[in-house]
Amino acid sequence: MSDPDLIDVQEIAPAEVAELDLYQKREKIYTRKIEGFYQRLRMFTGWPMLLGYYCIPWISINGRQAVWFDLPEREFHIFGLTFWPQDFSLLAFLLIIAAFSLFAVTVSAGRVWCGYTCPQTVWTSIFMWIEQKAEGTRNQRIKLDKQPWSLTKAARKLSKHGAWMFVAFMTGMTFVGYFYPVRELSYELATLSTGNWQLAWTVFFTLATYINAGWMREQVCTYMCPYARFQSVMFDADTLIVSYDASRGDPRGSRKKSLAHRDAGLGDCIDCELCVQVCPTGIDIRDGLQYECIGCALCVDACNSVMRKMGYEPGLVRYTSERELEGGKTHWLRPRIIGYIVVLALMVGVFSYNIFSRIPLELTVIRDRNNLYVETADGGIENIYRLHIVNMDTSPHEYVLSVEGLEGATIKGQTHYALAASEDREVTLRVNTQAASLVTPSTSFTFEIAAKDMASLRASTESRFMKPL
Template sequence: MKDQDLIDVQEVAPAEVGELDLYQRREKIYTRKIEGFFQKIRLFTGWPLLIAYFGLPWMMWDGRQAVWFDLPERKFYIFDLILWPQDFPLLAFLLIIAAFALFAVTVVAGRLWCGYTCPQTVWTSIFMWLEQRAEGSRNQRMRLDKAPWSVEKVVRKIAKHGSWLFVAFATGATFVGYFYPIRELLPDLLRFSAGQWAMLWTLFFTLATYINAGWLREQVCTYMCPYARFQSVMFDKDTLIVSYDAKRGEPRGPRKRNADYKALGLGDCIDCKLCVQVCPTGIDIREGLQYECIGCALCIDACNSVMDKMSYPKGLIRYTSERELEGGKTHWLRPRIIGYVIVLSLMVGLFSYRILTRVPLELTVIRDRNELYITTAQGQIENIYTLSLVNMDNAMHEFEINVSGIEGAVIIGDTLHTLFGGEIRNINLRVRAAPEQLTTPSAEIVFRAQATDQPDLQARSESRFMRPL
């Protein structure tokens, strides 16, 4: 990609600030409530996340919690799927796929994730709604904060922070409920009988939610989230972004509804500043693309409502590309997008194949190093091994153990073992071989465990068989 195809993300300082100070004191943002097409879309992206987050721990599956990360037992239950520490590479691979998907979406549609699905955005919207219910509209909240303390002000503040803490506690307790059975956790928390770690982590995530969504809000997106800083690397002139059409809107200025603003030399923007009042990060989108913009489209709905009232065409602020604003046409099929689609398809295909062909059985073999070998009275050679057999399936299976790699080698001990679902068993056994079959001091030997009722459920592990020099 050529350098001229990239677009700049600006850092716009307030007019009264000569130099942008990254550590300047936060000024509280009073957002205005607005409704519109894109806000209805956000309901369909935010509510599924909330329902899944709060509902999954309460679902029962096969007599247990459907989604449960059992750390003491080192098992992650996700419906029928049971993941073990040995499956962590799959989790890392899944995170890589998610990162690539985020990059691909960013190239096409900018910060779509931030504006519609990011938990920080969703929970902040909930807290802002509770704030509006407790303290009123934007102007009412501003007047309330400036007013001296009174009974009404105290009651409204308590109602706001009380509702925030309730949602924060529900969020924190639900998160801990993924690791601690939630049907036991909530009664234990209410009785203060939960373990200290459960109570500590619940308190931690409660405070984290309360502070992030209630107090920090836009600062999380602006300063704490690294995505805001490197998004411009992925943007190009064809990326869909929330933009103000300066050619159509400038020069801006107030006017009467039925005035001939063209004769007055004005553009479509009436400078009502409604787009600024609804912005959760407090920016003026008319100043150009800024890294604080999370693409939530609140300013689009606000501007469209004004355009409707003024009988002007909608779209003064809209989702568009830099190339389209310059009079060109957005290119949808671009090398970067094609590359992301190909890579993502391959990664998703490989991940799906690994999940579908995953064998819920693990066999590990450790040879006894205290005694390299044993010579029997008949002159045969024996080695001692410890096998760790893990049945990662839900069902009980009987497994048969056999060896190969050395002709005539036999196992001395029980070769049939029945393991319950999720059971780990250490098995001590000896392997005997004739010395004439051993041509070198160290020979490779292969152990195999196979379910007698399910032949495709098998695992193997290699080790060494030692003989006298």
Template sequence: MSSQIPVRQVDPNTDGPSDNKKNKPETVELYASRKKIYVREVKGLFQRIRNVSLTALMGMYFLFVWITVDGDPLIHFDLPAREFHLFTMTFFPQDFFLLAAMLIICAFGLFFITTLFGRVWCGYTCPQTVWTFIFMWVEERIEGSRNKRMKLDRAPNSPEKMARKSAKHAAWLLIALATGVTFVGYFYPIRDLLGDLATLNANGWAYFWVGFFTVATYLNAGWMREQVCLYMCPYARFQSVMFDRNTRIVSYDPNRGEPRGSRKKSADPEELGLGDCIDCGLCVQVCPTGIDIRDGLQYECIGCALCIDACDSVMDKMDYPRGLIRYTTENELEGRPSKLLRPRTFGYGALLMLMIGAVVITIATRVPVELDVIRDRGALFSYNNNGWIENTYTLKINNMAEVPRDFRIELGGIDSARLLRGQEPVQVDPTAQRSVPVVVEVNPEDLSDINTAIIFRIEALDNAEITDETDSRFVGPRPR
């Protein structure tokens, strides 16, 4: 099936196609094939800021997996044990609501920043941007500058070309492999993982995920690059919903730059009837998505500000003021006042702070123990030698702390309820769960129904504030 459709320009003032030559049928590409973008290296303020952010992010990603605290990894997602260790705190599946809350915080944080500064997340901290810029840096060092890379690709195959291409792809694969191994290392202790991978003792899933993330990184950052941002990332599509006339984004100032045109440095642009833009094209050459920022706001722009650095360098050489391309708002470009804080910003900010406060309070007040009670359904009840009624339960005590603890079991809800089995303190290992069978007896005179509420409570012997309780049911005979 063809991916093209014929279109014809129709004159709105007539009932049919106009007759001029410009209105001949033309073809519009529905799915344009990728054209390789040769990004030119540029230096400047925003590139330095990005280098700092990329270094920090890559440092955290590759180093955190190696850091241990008291012998335990700083970050470790232990799926078989259903334990998630984050910065000396241990979370369990029951704490997944915290994960949901943190994801909501990230979403509101992204919305808040976007309303203020557009797609700065994409330009400075997005993983796709981070790895793409690393791969481009490697490509620049091995194959040379933009012009050299273009010349190399046009040149026929030769030993030098094959050597450079092979070295580049080998470096890309090495970075991708390190990325894949590191990612799996957050789920499989990295020191054990490396040893098991080298000796072929790792399980099949470890090899699969290392290979998967190696290939994904190699393809996304090495081959697809801007295609991921343009066609795969949903953020590029809905970002405009959060933009308004006061959002500060990378923009070209047409009032100052137009009409554009080349000239000598000594020429007076006013005498030539030109604006400050000398039409050098550097802003296009440095753009990682290949757009021309002078065409206005486009969804392909990731806000990386490389065009600002390139344009500022040209303005410096021409002795013109900087800022022909800059972070600005639509209102400022039109000479109107711009507001940094506005209702939408306050709304996102308030929700963000509310969610952060709720998560902080929840974590700060989180009791590192959990009690679950399962009643034995094999036998409803039984009578003992004293004529009292017995029920059997299994208590599951989950110690979320990093130290072992002894817990005392107590009863409530029924005055005469007492333990026949389970009176002794129960020791639970660090970040472990222990099942404790208990037998409870109750005076039948205290039962007003066949099903009576009973409360199980545990309390740490070393800290009375570490406690939890759970309701259950005590079953007895039908009252007479």
């Protein structure tokens, strides 16, 4: 007899048991070439970046490479301005501005950075274009990969990988050229006389470009890029995203162009899957917003081309917002966007002020702590100081050193210094004054250095003068 207070537990076998791999083997994506408005728009976003990347190191300003990060000399030359490690706070500020700009753009326009300007997207597009030129259309590439190896197949594959490697090598060499004079680097690589480090980094970035843009492609965006993972935190109901209008497109189905599809109970989507075939990450946009979507709008151009052929209104797949898909209206000026704009404007203003008001001169003073003071025969007191003077300007200057705030003080040592462009110099000198003029055992005063030919080029730093108790 069973106890009524006990619950009868039965083992129920699951209908299906499957293993889920956290990382699945990549399935090669054969993208189809498509043309349209957004792909023409990419010409004005990707190509300027490419031309700038490849050409800027070859441009000279005042006899020096326009952008050159000279690590051994700890100098960073950017379009006529020279920055030093002391200016790293400006770099941190610039990175914060870039991050806020990316957040602001993402909140309002989604992943347009990924789709139009991201280096991974741009270089992958170049490699895909090369692949299409070497191996043919999507169907031809699928057929070629299924064929057994032959001279024709080997020639096409070799031409593709050769072109890939050339672009990758130019990319790697150019990147190293931002840290080592690119003209010297190109000559040394051509004559096989380059140093080990220059060669090693060139090979490294060449292989990185070749692998990322040629082989990994969408896996970089899916698995390696953190932006795809945290983008949803920045999205809201008014963020522009590439979306499929299910209310208009469903039910899907193929049909003849002459068919009155509405009367037949069909939506505008003819289920051609062209949007899937052109997607560089291999997703189906009709399944809704997915983190793999980079917002490149290839599916938009593909769908619009089909809609025009069928005589339907374009925009079945389009840039829109979740609110607009639900029948509402996108709010452009919302508190979140206004907040980003205000903060960005303030940060850009402060950064610009710091750049244009920056004085390319630095003076550092360290007082000798081994001898607090030296008493002279005439009743004077001397302190010893070590000065570090850095001329961060791109022109030579003659500087004059003086002291302020110490009554009757004189400098025993050199007070005029001729410094070349980007030169730093360390000097040791003595400051002398009469003990009677000192009220306290420790007196604060200022070293000041100024250029003779430029009144605005001056720097000062505070130090202390010691006397006996």
